[in-house]
Amino acid sequence: MVPIRKTPTIQDVAREANVSAATVSRVLSSPERVSKITRERVLAAVSATGYTINQAARSLRLRNARTILMAAPNIGNPYYSTILDAVIRAGSERGYSILVATRIGGDPDRWLADYLHSNRADGLLLFDGSLDTFGINARNEEGPNLPLVAAYDEIPDPRVNSVLIDNRAAAARATRHLIGLGHRQIGHLMSPSRNKSFHERRLGFEQAMREAGLPIRPEWMMQGDHTLATGIAAGEQLLALRERPTAMFCGNDEMAIGLIHRLRLAGLDCPRDLSVIGFDDIAVAAYAAPPLTTMRQPREDIGRFATNTLIDIIEGVIPGDDPVHVTLRAELVVRESTRPA
Amino acid sequence: MVPIRKTPTIQDVAREANVSAATVSRVLSSPERVSKITRERVLAAVSATGYTINQAARSLRLRNARTILMAAPNIGNPYYSTILDAVIRAGSERGYSILVATRIGGDPDRWLADYLHSNRADGLLLFDGSLDTFGINARNEEGPNLPLVAAYDEIPDPRVNSVLIDNRAAAARATRHLIGLGHRQIGHLMSPSRNKSFHERRLGFEQAMREAGLPIRPEWMMQGDHTLATGIAAGEQLLALRERPTAMFCGNDEMAIGLIHRLRLAGLDCPRDLSVIGFDDIAVAAYAAPPLTTMRQPREDIGRFATNTLIDIIEGVIPGDDPVHVTLRAELVVRESTRPA
DNA sequence: TTGTAGGCGTTATCAA
């Protein structure tokens, strides 16, 4: 074993370079305020000692952490992890580290509380629509007014900064794609409407149907909860129906894949017997059987945009009291799960 | 706008409760050392003021951060994100936050350096086989000897703690599955051998072939780099061959899916014309066309195990100078992409 | 059982 050497501090560097700690600090943060000669001596001392800054001390002094907390229901979901990847990259470019938290245990409001006021993080990126009550909390008079950007899920509170997609309009476009293919009997597999995004998608579906003068048949409006399992369940419901739609718009890709899977087991082929369009364009979508037609969410853009907005707010580039609302556009990706009626 | 109130400190709580800051600190860290009556008064003051601890100050004083850094080449890959999810959960259970870093830019050794010595993190979870030189660095006399667990990729340095899977044995099992199905003409799609895991898988393949007395035909040993694109390229090579294998063992699922995809475009059906087995069991695998037979990596286990091991080392439960090496077993998952010859 | 005091490593202010 090598003798454990204490991590060098700024004092050690100062001693080595024969200057004061203040000067070392200046060399590191604003080199132009130090004469070239001492600067070089200090830099040499830095590498001689192997000094690196102690972030805890710096955070304490500066009252910031140069860290962002990203909170999502489930990071294991590729859906969020794509966003996280973009967040990490965008953060890194501006010198911020990323802390991640997922929903654990029952109480949705508590699990973040620890982070929020502990100044571990300078801002919060919230990717969880079920935490809307928190959105209000974070800004009210009790809290320390932590900069917050809600992304990917619609937060009812208009005072919260947000980066979203045009769920309703995108759902309408998805539906019109089916209508354009000649379908007249179209169903929708939705998710509980407490999730605003899914609710919006349903509204978009209904709007497109009405515009086209097509009936919205209650027995074709199915309920899922955005899991594969509920897609399978919806497939079963569909099989039990006397009259079936010729096309389905599913609230997300998982449900679409589950639905298709279940129908195939019963000998019904997609797209021959039923056209299906999903939503999200998760990685699986392109390699499902059949490759899934879907509305692609620009997840990298969402992550990057949300991160940069948050950092702008943290650093005061954007005034925090004038909420930012950005809407990104989802894009139709036509593959093989939809075809003319 | 609400007036911005300063975040309450331990002093504010002390004042509110008419005790000293030391007592408040004690109530929070070792309640049993404080009389019940004052404890209750302090607790009341805590919630009255909305106090939460300042982590930076605590870290500075305690010389730890209660934070772990997880580093992976690409968190967007569902593969790593599943592990990350397990890491977050395991860390959370023991009171640790998770910081994430991905490989950004060219220099693989530099991007971690900043974290390592800045005491932002108490330990490092390394999921990147290409960083093996670093493994040595982290433990050598120059550095602060940051606790490190390498997982998921094989690190040559035996002094580094590791949590791995039995790549070679698992690859042999995969190959034997094909042989057991009656296949005699079997190829392998590999990845560059600088990645130890993939190299081991190749060795396992060769071993199983030799055991069965089957020839290893050079033109059936194809080179990829674990991306979908190289799976497609391998498919093209396969199509150009005069004599084709009846089964392929692919180094990972992405390549397997790409290969199958390309063959189907040319009218060759899997498993009818070619059986294919992958490796990893990524989420896509079960819903690919056809559902993919593969070797499942116990990714949750890897994440959980690695995290707990790392925390044990950090907290001195395990002596850090006696490297821990854990090998987990990959499991054969038979789906529809393999069938009797 | 509780309080006092000092220091963790950094940066900002002020003075030289």
Add this chain to the structure above:
DNA sequence: TTGATAACGCCTACAA
């Protein structure tokens, strides 16, 4: 241009 000093908020000897 540089240095001395104080303070960020917390924990822990030590003393009472």
